[in-house]
Amino acid sequence: MYVAVKGGEAAIDNAHRLLADRRRGDRSVPALTLEQIAGQLALGVDRVMSEGSLYDRRLAALAIKQARGDMIEAIFLLRAYRTTLPRFGHSEPIDTGAMLVERRISACYKDLPGGQLLGPTFDYTHRLLDEELDGDPTIEAGDKRTDPQEPVTRIADILGAEGLIEEDETAFGEPGDITQTPVEFPLSRAMRLQSLSRGDEGFLLALGYSTQRGYARSHPFAGEIRIGEVEVEIFMPELGFAVPVGRVQLTECQMVNQFKGSAKAPPQFTRGYGLVFGQSERKVMAMALCDRALRAEELGEDIVAPAQDQEFVLSHCDNVQATGFVEHLKLPHYVDFQSELGLVRTMRAEHDQVANDVAFEAKEAAE
């Protein structure tokens, strides 16, 4: 038997040409520039950087343009691009306490040192479509306040002073890297956080939501969310010291959870942690909820819900893997299908034979 394996080439070429045409759209409308995408669709760019796990605004903007705004396709493009570059090393751990804060809020304390800084937020907007944005209205610059500002203290430091919140455990040695070693469960918290930080926003949001609705008992407070730029430093062996190489914008979330205590730990607040590229508050909150849920075993809690099952959460939160497996179903499965077709025909014939035999016996018995 011969199976046609060629013939799609011209069709594929033409399909890609048509894709380029449709992507460009009406030629009388100016083409989008990467500056426009990076500047005016900034939060979309941030999502692509975060889930593409590659911090580069211009590349993420290009990916969004190339993907026609399909975010997961854009994330896929960025992930593919990163495999073409050599890795020079790793940064020193970033100090989010030294962040140039653009927004910092706490739902736990009204008057905390540094204050509630709302920054450029959608919160408190009325969610009414603004028809003025249909055009190009003149937009005023942000207002300024020049009086000296106090340092923006971390929530953990405030509660930590009373001993009512768990402290971070410092550890030495190299954290595992899910991009370098095959994933084997159970994963360390460091590796879980790496996986969550590039996990799909929608998936983690739904899981985080499930913990609030009762699937894993969780009583969270948004202890602190902060957004801003932090300096990145890299150790240069040639020089013998770490050199700042620029800044990245990050969003960090400290979710504070009630904890009744266990044999090992006294009653205190525990924390779920989130850290993602760019400005991405929903994602970082979802990440922190999932991080806390995934600590169930460590904290001696019963594992009863999907969000607490690390294999379930971490094996399915990567949208590039997920889309790869789901979308591969549309690729040619002609031969697989032919074999299944043959199998179903055989089973069908056997089924019909049995039915005929039963009918024949019933008829004979009646006579």
Add this chain to the structure above:
Amino acid sequence: MSLDIIPLPRRDRMAILARSNGGRLRDLWSTLGLDPAYKSVRGPESGLVMLRGRVGGTGEAFNVGEATITRASIKLEDGSIGHAMALGRDVEKARLSAVIDALCQDTAMAARIDAALIAPIKSELDAADEERRQETAATRVDFFTMVRGEDQ
């Protein structure tokens, strides 16, 4: 704006070069009229660096995700070696930063470059930070208490 120390510590200068805008750096460099001969030791080349955070903010290190980065090392004719590393993919900026780093190992040259090139870039970066700080400060919530009235 003048700098506190001239010449600057090497690390501080490298930090400012890394944060500079490539176009602005090239413009200021051209005003210096310098054209030193040098050989490339490494790069300029673009690659990735894995950015690390800390679990909970202050705990053990974990890998957050990668960023693009560009590095260069050059050697001047007098043997001075300069290094540069900056986030992003601007190879010309990395090359020029490495040349500047090498030149600044001579104290007199460092003073000249810091005054003409590093100082203006630093003051622009600082001004941008200050503007950002003031804009954020304007969004600070000033709570005030209200008398509810039932005590009267």
